[in-house]
Amino acid sequence: MPVFLLVAAGLLFIASVVMMAYARYCFVTYSRKLSDCLDGMIAGRKDIEFEEEEDSLIGRVQVRMRQLYEIMQRRTEVSQRNQKNLEKTISDISHQLKTPIASIRTYQNILLRPNIDEKDRIEFLHNAEKQVDKLEFLIQAMIKMSRLETGIVNVSPMKESVYQLIEAVVCDAALKAEAKNIGISVDCNPTLTAYFDKRWTTEALFNILDNAVKYTGNGGNVKISASATDFFVRIQVRDDGRGIEAAHITEIFKRFYREPSAAESEGVGIGLYLAREIITKEKGFIEVRSKPGAGSLFSLNLPIEP
Structure with a gap:
């Protein structure tokens, strides 16, 4: 009996030693993998291997680490993009x-x-x-x-009258249009509504109407119409001005961009850029169709529902 107990005690001791050695091995392996991941995250490496599929403590921890890492990466990318935008803006x-x-x-x-x-x-x-x-x-x-x-001002879309929006913009552009004997006609149902920020959308629509008046010759015509589609209210500003070259249509919404043929006209190339930024923030979009010598058609699409 004592011999059996000694053998059992010996086996138990050996098993304990093996288990302790295995536990130490697991701990060292876990620590090494965790340290490697943390080193990679600190260094900003994109080739970090996360053992998410492994059903273990390290696997579960690395799932959370990957999520944290992705958040950090996105914030870093946003910060770098903002820095580049700031440098470009200053320039x-x-x-x-x-x-x-x-x-x-x-x-x-x-x-x-x-x-x-x-x-x-x-x-x-x-x-x-x-x-x-x-x-x-x-x-x-x-x-x-x-x-x-920079997000200092956020647009706050609300259900607003499209007719009143157009009316306010036409009133603002009236003096400049009268000086060039340009007629502005409006075709809009007074009951038509959409979701937009009244102040900022007035700015966007005015910039487009102002451009239409600016690049339309004396005695020309500008027509503003509005109609509802399935998901948007489309406000169209059509002029019979000089039009835009096809090669420049994708460029006109860039900040400070001015079409070569417009160099002699007043302006700094911000109006259309602002218009697109505002409408995009309202979950809408702007479309352009134009032909040199045949005028331009700008379509502002504002959401019907929030």
């Missing part, structure tokens, strides 16, 4: 401000001349005033753009 602003500031300095130097003619002085003062107006417009447009891009 664009610097470039856009140079021209009016240089012009104002030139007019200032001329006006400081002691023997300048009164007629010339008045002309240069008017020119300087135009550049100041351009500078003010540019700064205001950039403020709106940056507020939208």
Whole structure:
């Protein structure tokens, strides 16, 4: 009996040693894998192997680690993208401000001349005033753009009257249209509604109507119509202006982009960019059809339901 107990005790001891060794091995393996994963996450590596299919403690932990890692990666990518956008915005602003500031300095130097003619002085003062107006417009447009891009201002769509939206925009554009003898006609059911942020959508639609008036010749016509589809209300702005080259249609919504043929017209290339940003944030979209010499058709699609 004592011999049996000794043998049993010996086997139990050996089993305990083996189990302890195995436990130590598992712990070391677990620690190594966990450490490797953490090192990879810290280094930002994209080739980290997560043993999610393994039904073990390390497998379950690595499932959570993978989820955490993906969240960290997405935030890093967003941060990097925002940094690039900020750098580009600063570069664009610097470039856009140079021209009016240089012009104002030139007019200032001329006006400081002691023997300048009164007629010339008045002309240069008017020119300087135009550049100041351009500078003010540019700064205001950039403020709106940056507020939208950085999320400082979020659009808040509500059920609104499409007719009242169009009416307000036409009223804002009336003076410029009258100066060029351009007729603006409206075809919209007064009961038509859609979901949009009234303030920001007024800005978007005005930018498109303003462009239509700007690039339509004296005595031309602009027509605004609105109709409901299955999921959207489509507001169309049609003009009989000079139109847009097919090669430039995909470019016109880029920030600060100006079509070569529009270089002599006023503007800085922000209006259409802002319009698209606003409508996109409202879960809508803008379509464009145009042909050189035959005018353009801009379609704003606003959601009927939230």
